[in-house]
Amino acid sequence: MNDKLNRMKQEYESTPIPDELNEMVNRTIASLRTKIKAMPWLVSAAAACILLSVGVNASPTFAKALSEVPVLGQIVKVITIREYAEQNENTDVHLKTPGIVGTGDSELEKSLNSKYMEENKKLYEGFKDEVSQLEKSGGGHLGLESGYEVVTDTDQLLTLSRYVVESAGSSAESRxxxxxxxxxxxxxxxxxxxxxxxxxxVISDSIKEQMRQQMKDDPSKVYWVQQRGTEADMPEDDLFRSIAKDQNFYINQNGKLVISFDEYAVAPGSMGIVEFTIPTEVIQELLVSNKYVQ
Known part of the structure; x- marks a missing residue:
């Protein structure tokens, strides 16, 4: 078992990571060039790509124009800097680590991308420990998946969501x-x-009201919140009381604040990841400005 864990570790850590993310972008660009002869319509797109490494930092307007091209926008914004997968009878692992490029701020990119690398490293180390414990207890199946998606992309804002799905019989997702x-x-x-x-x-009260209304409108929905005028039908400690000061959130394409909860945080696992859009009028007087939330 130790040999297997060591091999998994070596395979994961041996996956190459570019010293500079622009090098990966340039390799991606080079791979597109091979398609130009077969598909002449790619000439303009490839030419734009060739200018990427100098143009995106030199001209914000140029960067914005590229980001709006469906095929090339992902190169400007988010790429995969490490991917690892292994599957056998006892384990199923698939980890994708995102990297942000083209912001024009190398320090910001370095900080974020290092954080994403560290997140997946910790995930993988934890998974190895679980595999070891599982073997000692008689076996079973464990799964771990991580990935990402861009959930908001406007002239002002980019929101990157990283998800993790852990499975051992049942599964749980966090973001x-x-x-x-x-x-x-x-x-x-x-x-x-x-x-x-x-x-x-204020946000916590808004979410409680949304929970109660959703359950009233749809009996299939269940949240761990006390109904007004009734006694709690579950332990007080399990009821949703308040968001955390640094609660998971994002700002959607329409400029609305969205609060997110992981599976099992405020509802049964069958509800999955749950999100609540907070009406701006509810929080308006508390906002520093309407620069981001509208």
């Missing part, structure tokens, strides 16, 4: 979000959007 101000090169936090901590109570 993390980074919302980046592409113009000012900063990562937004939930507290930074508000003038003081009152947002915690």
């Amino acid at each position: 993390k979000y980074d919302t980046i101000d592409k113009v000012n090169h900063i990562v937004l936090t939930l507290p930074s959007l508000f003038s003081d901590d009152r947002y915690i109570r």
Whole structure:
């Protein structure tokens, strides 16, 4: 078993990572060139790609134009800097690590991409420990998947969502979000959007009301929230009381604040990841400005 774990570790860590993400972008560009002869319509797109490594940092307008091209926009914004997969009778692993490029701020990119690498490294190390424990207890099957998606992409903001699905009989999904101000090169936090901590109570109350209304409108929905005027039918400690100060969030394409909860956090696993869009009028007086939330 130790030999197997060591082999998994060596395979994962031997996956090459470019010293500079632009090198990966350039290799991607080079791979597109081979298609030009067969598909002349790619000439213009490939030519735009060739300019990417110098143009994206030299001209924000150029970067924006490229980001709006469906095929090439992903190269400007998010690429996979490491991918590892292994499947056998006892384990199923698939890890994809994102990297952000083209922001015009190398320090921001380095900070974020290092964080994403560290996240998946910790995931993998934890998975190895679970495999070892599983073997000692008599076997079974474990699965681990990580990936990412862009959930918001506007002139001002980019939100990258990273998801993790862990399975051992049943599965559980969790998500993390980074919302980046592409113009000012900063990562937004939930507290930074508000003038003081009152947002915690206001948002929490809004979510409770949405939970109650959703359950009233659709009996198949279940949230762990106490109904008004009734006694709690589950332990008090299990009921949703309040969001965390740094609760998972993002700002959607329409400029609305969305609060996200992992599976099993505020509802049964059958509900999956649950999200609540907070009406702007509810939090308006607490916002620092309407620059991001509208």
